Amino acid sequence: xxxxxxxxxxxxxxxxxxxxxxxxxxxxxxxxxxxxxxxxxxxxxxxxxxxxxxxxxxxxxxxxxxxxxxxxxxxxxxxxxxxxxxxxxxxxxxxxxxxxxxxxxxxxxxxxxxxxxxxxxxxxxxxxxxxxxxxxxxxxxxxxxxxxxxxxxxxxxxxxxxxxxxxxxxxxxxxxxxxxxxxxxxxxxxxxxxxxxxxxxxxxxxxxxxxxxxxxxxxxxxxxxxxxxxxxxxxxxxxxxxxxxxxxxxxxxxxxxxxxxxxxxxxxxxxxxxxxxxxxxxxxxxxxxxxxxxxxxxxxxxxxxxxxxxxxxxxxxxxxxxxxxxxxx
Amino acid sequence: xxxxxxxxxxxxxxxxxxxxxxxxxxxxxxxxxxxxxxxxxxxxxxxxxxxxxxxxxxxxxxxxxxxxxxxxxxxxxxxxxxxxxxxxxxxxxxxxxxxxxxxxxxxxxxxxxxxxxxxxxxxxxxxxxxxxxxxxxxxxxxxxxxxxxxxxxxxxxxxxxxxxxxxxxxxxxxxxxxxxxxxxxxxxxxxxxxxxxxxxxxxxxxxxxxxxxxxxxxxxxxxxxxxxxxxxxxxxxxxxxxxxxxxxxxxxxxxxxxxxxxxxxxxxxxxxxxxxxxxxxxxx
Amino acid sequence: xxxxxxxxxxxxxxxxxxxxxxxxxxxxxxxxxxxxxxxxxxxxxxxxxxxxxxxxxxxxxxxxxxxxxxxxxxxxxxxxxxxxxxxxxxxxxxxxxxxxxxxxxxxxxxxxxxxxxxxxxxxxxxxxxxxxxxxxxxxxxxxxxxxxxxxxxxxxxxxxxxxxxxxxxxxxxxxxxxxxxxxxxxxxxxxxxxxxxxxxxxxxxxxxxxxxxxxxxxxxxxxxxxxxxxxxxxxxxxxxxxxxxxxxxxxxxxxxxxxxxxxxxxxxxxxxxxxxxxx
Numbered sequence: 015x016x017x018x019x020x021x022x023x024x025x026x027x028x029x030x031x032x033x034x035x036x037x038x039x040x041x042x043x044x045x046x047x048x049x050x051x052x053x054x055x056x057x058x059x060x061x062x063x064x065x066x067x068x069x070x071x072x073x074x075x076x077x078x079x080x081x082x083x084x085x086x087x088x089x090x091x092x093x094x095x096x097x098x099x100x101x102x103x104x105x106x107x108x109x110x111x112x113x114x115x116x117x118x119x120x121x122x123x124x125x126x127x128x129x130x131x132x133x134x135x136x137x138x139x140x141x142x143x144x145x146x147x148x149x150x151x152x153x154x155x156x157x158x159x160x161x162x163x164x165x166x167x168x169x170x171x172x173x174x175x176x177x178x179x180x181x182x183x184x185x186x187x188x189x190x191x192x193x194x195x196x197x198x199x200x201x202x203x204x205x206x207x208x209x210x211x212x213x214x215x216x217x218x219x220x221x222x223x224x225x226x227x228x229x230x231x232x233x234x235x236x237x238x239x240x241x242x243x244x245x246x247x248x249x250x251x252x253x254x255x256x257x258x259x260x261x262x263x264x265x266x267x268x269x270x271x272x273x274x275x276x277x278x279x280x281x282x283x284x285x286x287x288x289x290x291x292x293x294x295x296x297x298x299x300x301x302x303x304x305x306x307x308x309x310x311x312x313x314x315x316x317x318x319x320x321x322x323x324x325x326x327x328x329x330x331x332x333x334x335x336x337x338x339x340x341x342x343x
Numbered sequence: 344x345x346x347x348x349x350x351x352x353x354x355x356x357x358x359x360x361x362x363x364x365x366x367x368x369x370x371x372x373x374x375x376x377x378x379x380x381x382x383x384x385x386x387x388x389x390x391x392x393x394x395x396x397x398x399x400x401x402x403x404x405x406x407x408x409x410x411x412x413x414x415x416x417x418x419x420x421x422x423x424x425x426x427x428x429x430x431x432x433x434x435x436x437x438x439x440x441x442x443x444x445x446x447x448x449x450x451x452x453x454x455x456x457x458x459x460x461x462x463x464x465x466x467x468x469x470x471x472x473x474x475x476x477x478x479x480x481x482x483x484x485x486x487x488x489x490x491x492x493x494x495x496x497x498x499x500x501x502x503x504x505x506x507x508x509x510x511x512x513x514x515x516x517x518x519x520x521x522x523x524x525x526x527x528x529x530x531x532x533x534x535x536x537x538x539x540x541x542x543x544x545x546x547x548x549x550x551x552x553x554x555x556x557x558x559x560x561x562x563x564x565x566x567x568x569x570x571x572x573x574x575x576x577x578x579x580x581x582x583x584x585x586x587x588x589x590x591x592x593x594x595x596x597x598x599x600x601x602x603x604x605x606x607x608x609x610x611x612x613x614x615x616x617x618x619x620x621x622x623x624x625x626x627x
Numbered sequence: 628x629x630x631x632x633x634x635x636x637x638x639x640x641x642x643x644x645x646x647x648x649x650x651x652x653x654x655x656x657x658x659x660x661x662x663x664x665x666x667x668x669x670x671x672x673x674x675x676x677x678x679x680x681x682x683x684x685x686x687x688x689x690x691x692x693x694x695x696x697x698x699x700x701x702x703x704x705x706x707x708x709x710x711x712x713x714x715x716x717x718x719x720x721x722x723x724x725x726x727x728x729x730x731x732x733x734x735x736x737x738x739x740x741x742x743x744x745x746x747x748x749x750x751x752x753x754x755x756x757x758x759x760x761x762x763x764x765x766x767x768x769x770x771x772x773x774x775x776x777x778x779x780x781x782x783x784x785x786x787x788x789x790x791x792x793x794x795x796x797x798x799x800x801x802x803x804x805x806x807x808x809x810x811x812x813x814x815x816x817x818x819x820x821x822x823x824x825x826x827x828x829x830x831x832x833x834x835x836x837x838x839x840x841x842x843x844x845x846x847x848x849x850x851x852x853x854x855x856x857x858x859x860x861x862x863x864x865x866x867x868x869x870x871x872x873x874x875x876x877x878x879x880x881x882x883x884x885x886x887x888x889x890x891x892x893x894x895x896x897x898x899x900x901x902x903x904x905x906x
Contacts, residue, residue, distance in 0.1 A: 047523035048440050054432030055449045058497065061490060062452045065459070068470040123366035131360060132367070140371055142615065147374045149611045150604060151551020153578045157585050157600050158377060161593070206370055234356035264460025266554035267582060291462045291554070298469070298558045314466040318459060325458035510752040514812070517712060517746035518765035518819060519738040528768070533755045 066318070073312035075305050084312060090277040090293075092302070097309035099316060101277040105194065105287035106317075109269060110262040112198025112283065113205055118255055120202070121209030122244075125251075128210065129217035130225075130239050141214060148207035156271035159200040164191040164272055167199075172284060187282035192274035195283040200268045205258035212257060216250030216335050217243060250335030256328035260321045266291035290317045378604065385601025388594040393602075398564050398580075404591040408599055410566050411575040414481070415550065417567075418560060418576055421485025422492050422549055427542050430496025434538075437497065438504035439526055457494035464490055465555035473559060481567060481574040484560025488549040495548060499541025503534040540614045547610035551603060553578035577603045663688040663823060663853045664709060668723040671704050671877075673716065678704045680877045681723075686823070691845060691854040693868035693885065695861060697900070701877040702857045706825050709855065710744040711737050727823075742769055745816030745852075749828040751808035753800035753815075758792050761800045761811055765819040778818055785851070786814035787844050806837030813844065817852075824848065826856040830863065842867040861901055865889050873897045 076084065076097065087098020124144075128137045168191030175195075179185040220243050228238035244251070274286020275296060290313045301307040392407040399406030433453070437446055468487035473479055507530050515525040531538075560574050562583060567574035577599050584596035664686035671679035679701045686692050686709075694702040707713045708721055711732060725732045732740055742765070753761050762779045771778070779796070783789040788810040792803070800811055809829060816824060826845075830838040845854055845867055858864050864871050865885060872882040873894075881888060881897045892898045 043524070044522045047526065048436075051432045051436035051440060052445075054429050055436040055446075057429055058433055058449060058456065058493060059452050061493070062456050064471075065456075065463075065467045068467055069463070072466075072470055120366050120370065123363040124370050127360075127363035127367040131363065140367060142619075143371050143374055145615070146608060146611055147370070147377075149547065149551075149607055150374075150377060151553070151578060151607060153551065153553040153581045153585075154377065154381070154600050154604055157581060157596060158380065160585055162380070203373055210367075210370065234352055236356040236359045237352065240359070260458055264462065266460065266462040267578075271582070271586060291460060294462050294466065295554055295557055298466070299561070311466055311470075314463045318463050321458055321460055322455060325455065329454065508752070510748055510750055511754060513712060513715070513746075513748060514752040514754065514815075515764070515768075516715065517710060517741055517748075518768065518815065519740075519742035520764075520768045521738055524768050528764070529754050 069311060069315040069318060073308050073315050075308035076312040077308075079305065080309075084309075085316075088279060092297075092306050095303060095305050097306070099290070099309075099313055101279050102288055102290045102293050102313060103316070104279045105273065105277075106263055106289040106291070108194050108283070108287065109197040109201055109273065109289055110259055112194060113201035113262045114255065114259060116199065116202035117206040117209055117258060121206045121254075121258075122213060122251065124206075125210045125213035125217060126239055126244070128214045130235075130243065137214070141211060144207045144210050148211070152204065152265060152267045153271075155200055155204055155268040159196065159268055159272040163196055163199055167191045167193075167196050176284075183281040184283045187280070187284055189284040190274065190286060192272050193282075193284050193286045194273065194280075197269045197273040197287075197289070198283070200272055201262045201265055204265060204268060205262050208258045208261060209254045212254035212332065213247070213251050216247045216254070216332065219250075219335070220246045247335055249331045253328045253331030253335065256324050256331065260324035260328065263324070264291060264317060264321050266295050270295045290314075378608070381597065381601045381604055384597040385599075388598040389601060390598075393595070393598050397566070398575075398595075400564075401589070406595075408575070408577065408580055408595065410563065411577045411580040411599070412602070414560070414563070414567060414575040415577045417481055417570075417574065418484045418488055418556070419546055419550055421481065421570070422488035423542075423546060425485060425489030426492030426545070427496055430493045430542070430545070431500055431538070433493070434497045434500025435504065435526065435531075437501040439522075439530070441501075453494045453497045456490070457498075460554075461491065461552050462554040465557060465559060468555060468559045478571075479559065479561035479573040481560055481570045481572065484556050484574060484576070485570075487555035487559045488552060491549045491552065491555065492542075492545045495545035496542055499544070500534075500538050503537030503541065504530060506537070507533045537618065540617055543610055544614045547607050547614070550610075551578055551607050553582050557582075660687040660690055662686065663728065664855075665726040665729075666705070666709075666723070667725070669705065669708065669721060669725065670723055671701070671708060671713070671721040672719065674718040678877050679708075679721070682874075682877075682879045684872055684879060684882055686853060686855055687870065688853050689849055690869040691849050691856060691867060692870045692872065693864035694855065694857045694872050694874060695859065695864045695900075696874035696880075698859060700874045702874050703827055705874070706827055706855060706857045707746075709823070709825055710741050710746055712741075712746065738769075742819050743821055744823040744825060745819065745821035746825040747809070747812050747816055747827065747829050750832050751805060751812050753803070753808050753811050755799065755801055757797045758800050758803070758811060759796040762814050762818050765815060769819055771819075782814040782818040783811075785817050785848065786810045787840065787847075788814055806833050806840065809833060809837070809841065810844070813841070817848070821852055823853045823855065826854065828857055828859065830858070830860070838863070861889075873900060875900070 080087065080097065084097070084099050085103065086100055087096070088100045089096050089098050090101060091097070128140055132140065168189060172189035172191070172195075175185050176189065224246055225238045225243050228242040229235070233241065269289050270292040273289060273292055275288055275292060276286040277288045277293070278285065280287065294310050294314055294317075298307075298310055301310055392405060394407060394412065395409050396405070396407035397410055398408060433449065437450060440446075441449070464487050468483055468490065472483035472486045511529055511533060512525055515529040516522070520528065556576055556579050560576060560579070562579045563573045563575045581596050581599045581603065584592040584599070587593075662685045666682060666684045666686070669679055669682040670677060682701075682705060684705075694705060696702050704713065709725065709732070713719045713721075714737070727735070727740070727743065754764065756764070759779055762782050763775050766775060766778055780789060780793075783792065788807060791807060792811075800808065803811060809832075813824075813829075830841055833841070842863065845856070848854060849869075856864075856868065868885045870882065871885045871888045873880045873888065873892075873896075875896055881892060881894045883893075888897065889901055892901060
């Protein structure tokens, strides 16, 4: 009985005019409820716009002073008020990429197991546990990172990698335990539940006929999965990866605790670095000058825009797969 | 030749399928490991003092985190007071009055807000509630967490309201109930189990948030009376204690980690089990 | 169309041209049974799709009128138009005129209309509340200030459910069996003392024994109110109703006393339907 009431009335019997109908419904309480809930809904719009506005307005000083050079400048010098975002953007991208290199194969494999091989009840139970993993607070991951992954990297994992792959620039240089690689590993553990649960959902939407057709042609189970089912769900899986990437980019605490917090650009994954989120977390309360604070807020703006774009893409891809299935490859 | 190829395909099949199982097992065992490790280390350090005493000054051993536990609860209360009503009402709007372009915009914005990194929410809450008064406060922390509660609440509320069978609405309207009475007396009560569970999940999620509190609620070594002063919280305590160079603080960080994880996991476990069992809706 | 059908009563003369009675006059004179609902030239649309075509039909007071026809013939649409439930569906509208006791239902307050015209649905839809609160619901929302207990008991008695539930009034209504739930829904509708009770295939989800109970219940109820029942069960229409209207593809084919319509239908399509040749 929203707008249809008026259309019904309007057709044959003209009398009740718009305002009177509205007033009557106002007395009913319907319009009051509508307007009231609408105000709260609009509140979300207001909060989000205000968020963008505050980030924009409060980063004014930094944007005015550094312009686009902000993104290329490699120094971060609070004493001489010279700020550049390059080391943080680099650190953010490197840790995120490392985490995806680990999390995507691991997550996709686990999702395939859950969606294609495991009996439905086992699959649901494991998916339930994996969803719990996604609920573990990030500071707990940081705690485990500091006391387990960092020592492991310093004593075992790092030297082993160096021994095997030391000729590559990524695995050369001194190994402190903290650094890009350690942060990437922790991040991978944090985003892998997202990849698994979204990919599993998407894989489960692939029609049975698809895999049966492949099996009927003599494909092995793996071939049917890898050559038919996964391509069908391709864009949805990509969506899950983007979602994971957006989360990895914005992740703060765990990374802050294990990355070493050193604003340098180094090729070696063993080297300490810094990410956008980590520098905000560490220096925000200590930022003395207005320009310093403004530069940190501009970093926040950059982070917001990055995750905004990635989240949008992810949603588009997931929606596309779930609605229409994969398009021909 | 072809039998060789078949053999290879069969081997590949077996190897890859096994690997997928190993991957799934590995991820699940990470969860078990995290909990087991925390239980071991945290359990060792957990004692009565932890729940009842204030932190000791740097260098002294002993003390507890009573103020942080109370602080976390106070922050959650603020978050619930600020975030849940907005989330609930907006969810009602989307489920009952939505369907227009405006509702689409709201839904999209809600998703967007949900994806904003928590540290950015922290900056936002800082500029809203700290900059104007020039000091950190429990209130500012509550604002940050409250904003983070909203999107989750909106989407779960909308979902559970939509799952209420249409014949219940018809039943009420056929008795002459207006739309809002139908919503208030039939639809909301029918969906209340699911909606409350969704709210609890939203609170459990922000209970572990650290980043948005760092420069809003800040921290406090003492009790924080009222709402206008900096206040300690478990996640921030874990962070500061973990990166400090004292063994005794590390011990306490583990204990706090165990308490936090137990709270969050129990809330999650409970909610999800309820949702799975009842299908959230007492459907007809 | 025969205006002679209603004799020379002034009301009847006004109404008669709109009633499509073929050549079979009703045996009941309108003086004995006044017209409660007068549907005239009803056209109903879902968006651009027309579901009901130029339908005119009187619903006589204190009688049971059955609407029958194959599924999709528009009988439920007609029923749901009578208490304006279709307004919940977007882009639906109707033209023509529906009078309840001589008043255009579109000029009535919709809540008031629905209080006067109760409805029972195909699937039992008790609210997830106690039995008591279900029955009291309509009274409460309509601002009834008297003794709720008496009204609840009275309604449950009328719905022949009292004896089965009197000791568990505060238990959840969802714990009742399907047949009990449906009678509870009838009691809920009766509690506000409606003039008309609309039933949309009320027995389609129930077993034969329960169905018989409800049919008997309807027979007792018609002294107090007018009943319109939609059914695709012809036996039910034949057993339980005084008048039957047969619809096909959104059009009214025939309307007559039930005994007449089922024994000597005047339209070959009616005959085909009741003898089971289609639908």
